[in-house]
Amino acid sequence: MQDSAPRRVVIMLFDGVDLLDVTGPPEVFALARRERPGAAYYQVVLAAASLDPVTTGAGVRILPDTTFESAAERGIDTLVVPGAVEIDDERRVRALVDPELVAWVRTLAGRTHRIASVCVGAHLLAAAGLLDGKRATTHWSTARQLTVEHPEVTVDADPVFIRDGRVWTGAGISACLDLSLALIADDLGEAVALRVARQLVMYLKRPGGQSQFSVPLEQVSTSRRMEDLRHHVLRHIDRPLTVAELAAYAHVSDRHLTRLFTTELGMTPRAYIESIRVEKARHELESSDATLDRIATACGFGTTDTLVRAFHRRLNTTPTEYRRRFRAPLPL
Secondary structure, rough: OOOOEEEEEEEEOOOOOOOOHHHHHHHHHHHHHHHOOOOEEEEEEEEEEEOOOOOOOOOOOOOEEHHHHOOOOOOOOEEEEEEEEEEOOOOOOOEEOOHHHHHHHHHHHHHEEEEEHHHHHHHHHOOOOOOOOOOOOOOOHHEEEEEEEEHOOOOOEEEEEEEEEEEEEEEEOHHHHHHHHHHHHHOHHHHHHHHHHHOOOOOOOOOOOOOOHHHOOOOOOOHHHHHHHHHHHOOOOOOOOOOHHHHHHHOOOOOHHHHHHHHHHHHHHHHHHHHHHHHHHHEEEEEOOOOOHHHHHOOOOOOOHHHHHHHHHHHHHOHHHHHHHOOOOOOO
C-alpha cells in the first residue's frame, strides 16, 4: 500500500462501550501523520448501528460517522472492536456480548484486512468465531470468563497485546494505546512508532508485548554526564564493562559513580549494564536467527551460561523459551 493512500480504520460504537477504547486509537493514529507529514496514513471512521448518538460507559455521548451497513460496503484496512462491561453488587466484572453486535462483527470482519480488539472487545471476537484456535488476550478481570465461555481460544491474560495471524487482541483499557502503536509499527515501521510513543510519553512495546517483560527502550537521565555515560554503555555493550572503567571514563570515584546511577536511574551501574544487555539480547532473539553463543558475545555476556542466568534473574524465563514465544513473525 502506498504511503499516500489512507488506511481506513473502522471503530465500532455501541451503547456502554468503554470511552478510551474508542478515543485512544484515533489519537495515536493522528500522531503518526504528524510524525510523517504530507500523507494521510489513517482515516478513522466511527461506525454504529445507526447515526444516533452513542452513550459510552463513561456517560459521554459520541456521534457515529457512519452505520455498520454503510461501513460494510467499503473495504476496511483495520476493524477495531472495543468492549463493554457490567459490574455486579459484589464488584465482579463481566464482559457484555450482544448477539446483534456479534453478527455485525462477523460481517465487517469479512471485509477487513486486519482485526483488532481492545480490552474486553476480545469477547465479541470470540463470540463471532474469530478467535477459534487462536491465542488471545483480554482484560485480566474477564480472562477467566473468556476461557470458560470459549475453550477453543487459548487465553493468555499476561501480554499487553497478542498478534495471531490477521487478528490482534489487546489487554486493559489503556493498552489500546500500546496496541495502536504496535499496529503503526506493523504498517510504518518501528522508527515511526517510537517517535509516536515519545509524543505520548509512552514506552514502545515489542512484538508480543509481554507485560512483565516490558521495559523502556530508552531510559531518561537528567544530567549531561549521566547521558554521556549511558551512551558510552550502549556503544560498548559488547565489551566487558566494569564500575572502575566507567568511573575512570566519567572522571569520578567508583562510589560517586554508583551514587550517580542510583540517583538518576534508580539502579547500580552493574544492574543498569545487565538490563541493557538483556534488552539487546531480547531484540536479537525476537528479530534474528543468531545462535545463543553469538548473542551472548554481541551483548557482552561472554558466555551462554551468563546469558541464561541473566534471563532467569530478570525475566524468569530462558532465552530459548523467550524466542519461542516472542519471535516476531516473518513477513508473508
